[in-house]
Amino acid sequence: MESLLDLHRMEIFCKVVELKSFTRAAESMYLSQPTVSEHIRYLEEILGEPLLDRMGREVQPTQAGRIFYDYARRMLRLREQMVQALRDHRGTVSGKIYLGASTIPGTYILPELIAGFRLQFPDVTVSLKIGGSRAVVDMILNGEIEIGFTGARWNDPKLEWDEFCLDEIVLAVPKDSPFGKDEEISGEDLSRIPLIVREPGSGTRKMAEEILKSHGISTDSFRVVAELGSTEAVKQGIRAGLGGSFISRFALKDGGDVGEIVPLRIKGLRLLRPFYFVRRKKRHLSPAARMFVSFIEENKKARNFCLSGKEEKG
Incomplete structure (x- = not known):
């Protein structure tokens, strides 16, 4: 069972699920495809369950695979938070932020903001997934991302919404x-x-x-x-x-x-x-994500983005 908790093996599995391909996962992690396949085969053997359905060139997780992915992703993020906490102790901010956005903020607003943020925090990397507003909220509730940016909002007691742009x-x-x-x-x-x-x-x-x-x-x-x-x-x-x-x-x-x-x-x-940024209530953001939220708030006060809003106010 100790081998099951190997974080490197979990990372390989998560990459296969996210890229839906053994080949692309191997390329992104600088591994050979047989190595990736062997890690997945070992996990399935230990668990006694098929974790992936091989459908031609595309790979999809089975029900057991989805459960394993959810917990593996949480453990990998916990590792990142531990590393960041130790870096915070030394006075540096680094790590990876997981963001999601609907089409307009994700395509036309966030890239410039992310570039400005990384000028201040060059040791932070950003993962941005783009989808519909509903899909972004689902990713927050599923724990796939920490912060979302949407063009619509609705009542959900598990979510916290803030306007950031007009x-x-x-x-x-x-x-x-x-x-x-x-x-x-x-x-x-x-x-x-x-x-x-x-x-x-x-x-x-x-x-x-x-x-x-x-x-x-x-x-x-x-x-x-x-x-x-x-x-x-x-x-x-x-x-x-x-x-x-x-x-x-x-x-x-x-x-x-x-x-x-x-x-x-x-x-x-x-x-x-308005556009909103949305988080899950009572969820503790990673230090890098907290700094990104602060960066968004500072730019909102300075009105450094969202020109449509500026034009309207004028």
């Missing part, structure tokens, strides 16, 4: 749209535009629909022509003339969008929403 959602249309030369569009005209929407778990979609309904604009009459699973896919659809879409202004900051995609506001209405 965003504006606009209706983006192709340059050749009949409304492509306008700056505003009426609520009545929305039904005339073929719409691309994000998947149901998207924070942008959730907030846009809630704000429109609160102003008496029903989404039932919208002409939805496509449901796409990422902001970049939506932007490509708009450029191709597939339709318009409600999208964050942050996603239109790329200079390549100028002249190709036209942002419109709804007449008499601003689609404003």
